[in-house]
Amino acid sequence: MSGGVDSAVAAARMVDAGHEVTGVHLALSRNPELFRSGSRGCCSLEDSNDARRAADKLGIPFYVWDFSDRFVADVVDDFVAEYQAGRTPNPCLRCNEKIKFAAVLERGLALGFDAIATGHYASLASGPHGTELHRATDPAKDQSYVLGVLTQAQLERSLFPLGGDLKPAVRDEAARRGLSVARKPDSYDICFISDGDTGGFLESRLGARPGLIVDEEGRAVGEHNGSHRFTIGQRKGLHLGHPAADGRPRYVLDISPVSNTVTVGPLEQLRVSALHCIRPTWAAPVRHGEWEGSVQVRAHGQPVGARLDIGDEADIVLDAPLTGIAPGQAAVFYDGTQVVGSATISAARPVLVDA
Amino acid sequence: MNRRVYLDHAATTPLVPEAREALVRALEIVGNPNSVHAAGRRARAVLEESRETLAECIGADPAEIVFTSGGTEADNLAILGARSRPGRPHILSAPIEHPAVSEAARFAHVADAQQSLSVTSDGHVSLAGAAATVNSHTALVSVQWVNNEIGTIQPIADVAEVARRNGAWMHSDAAQALGHVPLDFAASGVDLMSLAGHKVGAPVGIGALVVSRRISLAPVSFGGGQERTVRSGTQPVALAAAFAAAASRAAQRQADETRRLAALRDLLVAGVTERVGDVELNGADPVSPAVCNMTFRGLRAADLQFLLDREGFDCSTGSACHAGVAQPSEVLLAMGRSLSDASACLRFSFGWSTTSADVESLLAALPALVGQARGAFA
Numbered sequence: 001m002s003g004g005v006d007s008a009v010a011a012a013r014m015v016d017a018g019h020e021v022t023g024v025h026l027a028l029s030r031n032p033e034l035f036r037s038g039s040r041g042c043c044s045l046e047d048s049n050d051a052r053r054a055a056d057k058l059g060i061p062f063y064v065w066d067f068s069d070r071f072v073a074d075v076v077d078d079f080v081a082e083y084q085a086g087r088t089p090n091p092c093l094r095c096n097e098k099i100k101f102a103a104v105l106e107r108g109l110a111l112g113f114d115a116i117a118t119g120h121y122a123s124l125a126s127g128p129h130g131t132e133l134h135r136a137t138d139p140a141k142d143q144s145y146v147l148g149v150l151t152q153a154q155l156e157r158s159l160f161p162l163g164g165d166l167k168p169a170v171r172d173e174a175a176r177r178g179l180s181v182a183r184k185p186d187s188y189d190i191c192f193i194s195d196g197d198t199g200g201f202l203e204s205r206l207g208a209r210p211g212l213i214v215d216e217e218g219r220a221v222g223e224h225n226g227s228h229r230f231t232i233g234q235r236k237g238l239h240l241g242h243p244a245a246d247g248r249p250r251y252v253l254d255i256s257p258v259s260n261t262v263t264v265g266p267l268e269q270l271r272v273s274a275l276h277c278i279r280p281t282w283a284a285p286v287r288h289g290e291w292e293g294s295v296q297v298r299a300h301g302q303p304v305g306a307r308l309d310i311g312d313e314a315d316i317v318l319d320a321p322l323t324g325i326a327p328g329q330a331a332v333f334y335d336g337t338q339v340v341g342s343a344t345i346s347a348a349r350p351v352l353v354d355a
Numbered sequence: 356m357n358r359r360v361y362l363d364h365a366a367t368t369p370l371v372p373e374a375r376e377a378l379v380r381a382l383e384i385v386g387n388p389n390s391v392h393a394a395g396r397r398a399r400a401v402l403e404e405s406r407e408t409l410a411e412c413i414g415a416d417p418a419e420i421v422f423t424s425g426g427t428e429a430d431n432l433a434i435l436g437a438r439s440r441p442g443r444p445h446i447l448s449a450p451i452e453h454p455a456v457s458e459a460a461r462f463a464h465v466a467d468a469q470q471s472l473s474v475t476s477d478g479h480v481s482l483a484g485a486a487a488t489v490n491s492h493t494a495l496v497s498v499q500w501v502n503n504e505i506g507t508i509q510p511i512a513d514v515a516e517v518a519r520r521n522g523a524w525m526h527s528d529a530a531q532a533l534g535h536v537p538l539d540f541a542a543s544g545v546d547l548m549s550l551a552g553h554k555v556g557a558p559v560g561i562g563a564l565v566v567s568r569r570i571s572l573a574p575v576s577f578g579g580g581q582e583r584t585v586r587s588g589t590q591p592v593a594l595a596a597a598f599a600a601a602a603s604r605a606a607q608r609q610a611d612e613t614r615r616l617a618a619l620r621d622l623l624v625a626g627v628t629e630r631v632g633d634v635e636l637n638g639a640d641p642v643s644p645a646v647c648n649m650t651f652r653g654l655r656a657a658d659l660q661f662l663l664d665r666e667g668f669d670c671s672t673g674s675a676c677h678a679g680v681a682q683p684s685e686v687l688l689a690m691g692r693s694l695s696d697a698s699a700c701l702r703f704s705f706g707w708s709t710t711s712a713d714v715e716s717l718l719a720a721l722p723a724l725v726g727q728a729r730g731a732f733a
Binding site for chain 2 (some may be wrong): 025028048052061063065066111112271
């Protein structure tokens, strides 16, 4: 129970379904702020109190579990390290993978619980090979992507009561149930950067390292304060001194943390036709060999049809180009609406352009 | 298990019947005790009678009683009120104090070097340490009478003598002492003593600071000048009456109750020693019979507390909560225990309504729950 409306309604439904429910708020910040400041950030003391009040209303026990040390090590430090290495991190996936459905679930099971329920928008179905993870009904809220790293064992112990609902209906239900969080704004972006200034956060951790922005020919076109401030596909915040020869916008094509160089170029160079991925995980039984499915590379991105070949590593050939793929990004593989698994993008093959 | 077993009397204890009767009776009285007319005088009389009753319980003069909203306010008035003693910038206390003392002391203490009183490994303030630390720059020494986490009884009279020799004031937070150990303010040599009503079966919201006639305490909040100007505001007559009734009962029954609770505590300790392995009792003699703090090695205290809660037992990890998350015990850390030991202790505390059946129920449930909590820790 984060203190948000989704987890509150999820808890309410679990109670109505007759389960023995205990509400748990995760203390993930070492220095929680007093109040929730705007829509960014999460887990302030005010959020904790909102979760507690919702639990009171539902008549269920409420506890706060401190996982701040694990969160720093597994999510925040990983976030900084990935940027430092020139890759794009996935803090929400790491959190689900290492904290929520791992450390928290393990503790719950050890204390005699049977399963964890959350307010994630995703659906579970009973299939011939066990529990299946599917997209939610509300495409705007579907969070199956961030759950794509879960294993079948974790899914067997999970419940997502909101998978079949549209968000406005969930808010209305919260209001009907008298939950004070019914009108509370959703939190988005990164929960541990409450002011939304990722660049500033990274700079406070990694310091400023001035370097060059270059074009594809290696010519300097600008300066930066640290390659860790950039992500592949980025267009804003480049502050380039002079426009490109063709006058069109430039995008970050490559980040080299060793030389502290950022390479920029036109949009076409960002289009990729194939992906190579490492460290696959399976949310369904292992599926080796080639198969036709779809892949999604962003939390709220459009999936694209693809031919997938997943072994110890994965090769994905896309039916249509994707733009702005960064190493370190997670690719989640779907068969229809079912999440089959995920892997970490290590390389992307650009679409060949006629010379 | 239908009936819950309440074993957190050190946090708060049920209203005693005498206090409820006194409260309800006094609520009928309409009148501000500061008004000079008949209605006011009637309220004033009940207030002053309560003051006299309380004073008699604790060996103080009625003029020395300042009614407050509770123990925390009493601690703050004592510590902040000592701040302006000329030439004496230091407020000294030990790291085993309740936050109401330690936080106020932290605010009030003017330190070139942050000093505190040292603590022995068995949970008592070191007298030798106090003698070495208290000096002519000390405004106030504050030592609790009974520690709220582990129940150890502190060497109050001896530390008071050290303070007196140095011209420092002596304050003692006696919230956990009333009813469990003999309390005689006049005989103790203490200048300031805090009491909390809800620890002895009065409602939450009433306490007292006992201020010796010898000293002049500076007020920190202002208004109509009530309670010797130390604590302005309309006094809560009904709450004071309830407090006096509860304190009176506690003082009268103290000797018998101490024996009764000591037997319950012995029963618990013996039972745990027999049925659960790798447990250490925290807090060596002299110790209050009302508090039993034990370290259960190899588990997270929060997990065991959670399991006991689910099983119907209300008990505490003893240490302060920050935002709902239990912290390792500062008291155990101050005694030199390891971080893991300080994160593995639970406090069971007894009160007027505790019976041997409560202790037996706990003993029956503990072994399995300790096993489960240890399994969750591995």
